[in-house]
Amino acid sequence: MPLDQLSTTLAALADPTRRAILARLLMGECSVTALAEPFDMSMPAVSKHLRVLERAGLISRRRDAQFRHCRIEGAPLKDVATWAERYRHVWESRLDRLDTYLEQITPKNEKRHGRQSHRKSR
Amino acid sequence: MPLDQLSTTLAALADPTRRAILARLLMGECSVTALAEPFDMSMPAVSKHLRVLERAGLISRRRDAQFRHCRIEGAPLKDVATWAERYRHVWESRLDRLDTYLEQITPKNEKRHGRQSHRKSR
DNA sequence: CGCATATAAACCCAAGTAGTTAATTAACTA
């Protein structure tokens, strides 16, 4: 039930066809037919993917005669990058145990971080 | 249909509950019960979210007595950040090149059809 | 052993998604 913007964006990106469409749009605007060409898929299927991308704000469309030209929009991608950056230290640190990281920010706490009062027995 | 790793990761992240779980794990390892506490949701529901996160490689679990401690894993998040970086110039360049391209194919009396205008004088 | 706690598994259900083909709208062209 992704109601928030970031969830909508990530859901839209969680499909290889849609990411391929975005990659194609990196080269410039494109009509729907041209976008559909690389895929072994009917036009309506591509059209639905485009609607998902548009709803997520990842593309915009404009009419040009009988064509609809699609264009990539960067803002939601920036949100994704910004969100992921929060976790940079997780993949950059060589720590085997995040406990060590925790101790850096809460030095006096010897307990585990759960709020339950059970003590470990080993 | 996400068979590839990145699609699986993005699908797992496209849920606010699961992102909240990851944010919580940023503070350190945590039992399932402690992770579930902030959510108005049954334990099995949380357990399912954890399974999705684990399948995506975003967390790992270890048994500790009757507890399962969850730990965040950074590698898939790095993949997301790396993927998004490909599009950095899209959100940083304010689409100068695409504007130029647009002007080539449509004279300046064309009308925007949908969203906010990215047209700017520069 | 018997009970409590922690978590997972199995099953149901409603809603969403991804694809299809067929029909429809919109715009150009002759």
Added chain:
DNA sequence: TAGTTAATTAACTACTTGGGTTTATATGCG
């Protein structure tokens, strides 16, 4: 005006997902 092309909408099927309950399993303790 009719015909062609571009793209979307409609109607349908199959599958997945996120939630719920209920049941099962594993561990620790008295």
